[in-house]
Amino acid sequence: MREWTPDSWHRRPAQQQPTYTDQVRLKEVLVRLAELPPLVTSWEVDRLKTQLAEAAVGQRFLLQGGCCAESFSQCRSDIITNKLKILLQMSLVLTFGLKRQIIRVGRFAGQYAKPRSADTETRDGVTLPTYRGELVNGLDFAPEVRRPDPERLLRGYEYSALTLNFIRSLVEGGFADLHHPEYWDLNFVAHSPRAKEYQAMVETISDSLRFMETLAGIQAEQISRVDFYTSHEGLHLAYEQANTRRVPHREGFFNLSTHMPWIGMRTADPGGAHVEYFRGISNPIGVKVGPGMTGEWLQDLLEILDPEKEPGRMTLIHRLGHDKVGEYLPNLIETVKESGHRVVWCCDPMHGNTETTASGLKTRRFENILSELEQSFDIHHAIGSYLGGVHFELSGDNVTECIGGARGLSEVDLERAYESHVDPRLNYEQSLEMALQVARKIATMNGRVV
Ligand code: PEP
Ligand code: CO
Secondary structure, X not given: OOOOOOOHHHHOOOOOOOOOOOHHHHHHHHHHHHHOOOOOOHHHHHHHHHHHHHHHOOOXXXXXXXXXXXXXXXXXXXXXXHHHHHHHHHHHHHHHHHOOEEEEEEEOOOOOOOOOOOOEEXXXXXXXXXXXXXXXXXXXXXXXXXXXXXXHXXXXXXXXXXXXXXXXXXXXXXXXXXXXXXXXXXXXXXXXXXXXXXXHHHHHHHHHHHHHHHHOOOOHHHHOOOOOEEEEEOOOHHXXXXXXXXXXXXOOEEXXXXXXEEEOHHHOOOOOHHHHHHHOEOOOEEEEEOOOOOHHHHHHHHHHHOOOOOOOOEEEEEOXXXXXXXXXXXXXXXXXXXXXXXXXXXXXXXXXXXXXXXXXXXEOEHHHHHHHHHHHHHHHHHHOOOEEEXXXXXXXXXXXXXXXXXOOEOHHHHHOOOOOOOOOOEOHHHHHXXXXXHHHHHHHHOXXXX
């Protein structure tokens, strides 16, 4: 095996990297980043890998979700709390629907770098660098804001730490009542044709919780001890390298800025710098799989990234689109089966279903998202594979970015509360409804009525 070092990616072509004018400051910042204490620990990373190994064989289920891109200004207690709350509530719904333990992984505490389709953006004859996420530059269309700024690498690290610190405190306590559907915001349910079914599911969850707490004597506090892991796209390689550490008494290197970094669609070239970087870290890693990925390509990636066929190492996040999943997914599953790699298959029903409205807003339809998910469950099941997770872009607030759901949000509603800087997210209600739909789908597949 070729030698790997945290900087060996420099010898490969690196896509999607910003160009900094101040190289001296960039170097100083990277040195400082490498000295700062890590955000996560190697034993947390290992625990997640063990749990993912169980998800790969159908014993657990991965729920991964959060913003397309976090922003520094949204690092606020209410926004973070609401995001944890929706992920927790979704995970509870899924636990009851799937009868499996759920692994909760947020797209948070570091989801600050974005791949873009072009390096520059032109408005009214003025050309500036594109917005690449808060880790790199700002959104406003002004030269000083769009210029990649090395200081932002430190800011991104600090905001990640602030976010994670608050998440850890919430998880430690004070979060228990969020388990109880009595406290959930379920007004939307009445607007759905499935209102009765949803109501019945929520009641079952409430009853089961009451049972555990009162009859089985398990305290709410114990139930509420939940783990949240973090993930982000490992895009900005200099930043990821600075966060790559050795730990005492262990072999190898860990990326300790997050538990589970993933490789995005645009940077998954087997000969590219991102794959080179990722192959050397010990974290569990994700790879996005889009319709352009051939069987051979996927096989190459698996050989490079998971030569030992290590359980829990690989999560393949397929994002094919509701109109393409039927055509592409079966072959991809067969390819992986033949390769002998044990991966977690995770469906991202968001990124293959993006469309642009007449007024130029990016949106996604609830029905298309749900359709890709449902088809994915069916396809895996039919081939004797297991869909081990779902990946959503979501907000815990009532933003209006995606169309549809029980309230029937339409194009005109999008203007009202469209806050995402990049891709459209499911809002609180749409996310909870999606979880109810998934739970219902699984229960039906297993011949149960919910
Ligand atoms: C994303 O997850 O926000 C993203 C850019 O996805 P993909 O790489 O699948 O396009
Ligand atoms: Co996105």
